[in-house]
Amino acid sequence: MTAESPARAPEWLSAGAPHVWRPYCQMKTAPPPLPVAATRGSRLVLADGRELVDGIASWWTACHGYNHPHIAAAVREQLERMPHVMFGGLAHEPASRLARRLADLLPGDLNHAFFAESGSVSVEIAMKMALQFHINRGEHGRTRFLSFRGGYHGDTLATMTVCDPEEGMHSLFSGVMPSQVIADLPVDAASEAVLEALLVERGGEIAAIVTEPLVQGAGGMLFHDPEVLRRLRRTADRHGVLLIFDEIFTGFGRTGSLFAMEAAGIEPDIVTLSKALTGGTLPLSVAVASTRVFQAFWSDDAGAALMHGPTYMANPLACAAANASLDLFEDGAWRADVARVSAALAQGLEPLRGAPGVVDVRVLGAIGVVEFAAPVAVGALCQAFAAEGAWIRPMGKTVYLAPAFNTPDADLAVLTSAMRRVLGAGGVEGSGGV
Numbered sequence: 001m002t003a004e005s006p007a008r009a010p011e012w013l014s015a016g017a018p019h020v021w022r023p024y025c026q027m028k029t030a031p032p033p034l035p036v037a038a039t040r041g042s043r044l045v046l047a048d049g050r051e052l053v054d055g056i057a058s059w060w061t062a063c064h065g066y067n068h069p070h071i072a073a074a075v076r077e078q079l080e081r082m083p084h085v086m087f088g089g090l091a092h093e094p095a096s097r098l099a100r101r102l103a104d105l106l107p108g109d110l111n112h113a114f115f116a117e118s119g120s121v122s123v124e125i126a127m128k129m130a131l132q133f134h135i136n137r138g139e140h141g142r143t144r145f146l147s148f149r150g151g152y153h154g155d156t157l158a159t160m161t162v163c164d165p166e167e168g169m170h171s172l173f174s175g176v177m178p179s180q181v182i183a184d185l186p187v188d189a190a191s192e193a194v195l196e197a198l199l200v201e202r203g204g205e206i207a208a209i210v211t212e213p214l215v216q217g218a219g220g221m222l223f224h225d226p227e228v229l230r231r232l233r234r235t236a237d238r239h240g241v242l243l244i245f246d247e248i249f250t251g252f253g254r255t256g257s258l259f260a261m262e263a264a265g266i267e268p269d270i271v272t273l274s275k276a277l278t279g280g281t282l283p284l285s286v287a288v289a290s291t292r293v294f295q296a297f298w299s300d301d302a303g304a305a306l307m308h309g310p311t312y313m314a315n316p317l318a319c320a321a322a323n324a325s326l327d328l329f330e331d332g333a334w335r336a337d338v339a340r341v342s343a344a345l346a347q348g349l350e351p352l353r354g355a356p357g358v359v360d361v362r363v364l365g366a367i368g369v370v371e372f373a374a375p376v377a378v379g380a381l382c383q384a385f386a387a388e389g390a391w392i393r394p395m396g397k398t399v400y401l402a403p404a405f406n407t408p409d410a411d412l413a414v415l416t417s418a419m420r421r422v423l424g425a426g427g428v429e430g431s432g433g434v
């Protein structure tokens with residue numbers, strides 16, 4: 001079966017198409033989505049029986065591959081026992097255990113887990129914690145956030161304000177929400193001085209600095225040195241500003257350490273986690289605060305409490321999946337797998353350096369990036385990759401791989417050879433997209 005002669009679409013796809021509004025999609029012109037009937041390991045099984053190797057692990061979630069038996073068993077067992085209870089006034093073992101394990105795994109005293117269902121919401125919670133941290137301590141002028149060009153922190157209204165104002169997918173909405181302070185990451189002494197000057201001027205308005213450590217993901221898969229994070233920690237401390245690390249993409253092994261912050265040897269005041277938290281099975285996110293942040297809410301005054309509580313907060317099924325995923329991390333095999341994937345991506349993508357339109361090829365951990373000078377034609381490229389047996393969905397100017405850590409060597413070869421065949425010839429420019 002080739003892209004030129006697709007099998008007839010299944011009935012459910014055409015019946016649902018007029019009613020399903022798809023993500024990041026011009027519904028009128030986008031090619032129809034690929035119908036997926038099942039998943040297996042590193043593969044998507046399409047409705048017509050074709051299998052595609054998944055190069056991006058369903059938006060970076062399925063880090064152990066699909067349908068991992070250990071996670072599936074944990075979710076099934078939890079489903080029988082108790083799929084959900086509200087978290088207000090009630091407690092359950094999967095959330096207690098997960099909070100304790102996250103506190104053990106995270107460096108420093110990031111010990112206080114506040115659960116939610118999506119990454120964006122956890123970033124909103126971290127932002128709200130930071131604002132109220134200062135209010136609870138009697139400092140009322142810190143109402144803004146400082147974030148960075150190239151950053152991405154979600155699609156909800158408040159998180160849009162801390163995304164890259166241009167590259168982000170939200171430039172249409174400038175002026176709708178309060179504008180934040182956007183700076184360049186302090187990648188060298190000169191940009192550190194610029195940031196310092198900005199904070200000398202406006203530091204008293206800033207509640208927190210928000211950034212993705214080591215890799216700015218959806219903003220372009222941009223890498224930076226761990227020293228940048230140490231500079232941010234020093235700058236935040238000098239100006240009494242909190243530091244929020246959004247590890248929703250980088251957390252759980254993707255960059256080679258369990259958390260990207262470990263490469264810098266420093267900790268933020270709040271970290272957000274989601275995407276790979278449940279190994280790609282159920283939606284769950286968490287904002288984990290340091291003891292200092294938590295202490296600012298610990299009071300005899302009911303008004304000092306964090307007034308937040310998503311309905312499906314700490315959903316037991318999702319917490320059971322996350323605990324099972326952490327079991328898989330605990331045996332440590334992922335480290336060798338990430339190193340193996342990293343080497344395969346580096347070797348397999350290197351020939352694209354110098355290909356038409358390509359401005360950079362870079363690899364960090366289980367992330368391999370081919371960056372173009374201009375936005376690429378996302379829909380057409382997806383179709384071309386699918387014809388090569390790969391599911392790869394470019395983003396803006398970058399075509400990248402972020403596969404499951406246990407993707408077999410032969411499947412990694414399918415991914416990198418699809419990249420070389422489709423991108424090597426050039427002619428990939430288009431209208432962009434995500």
Ligand SMILES: *Cc1c(COP(=O)(O)O)cnc(C)c1O
Binds near residue numbers: 274
């Ligand atoms: C994906 C992502 C988010 C948003 O998470 P959702 O679950 O899509 O709301 C926020 N920050 C980073 C770094 C992300 O990669």
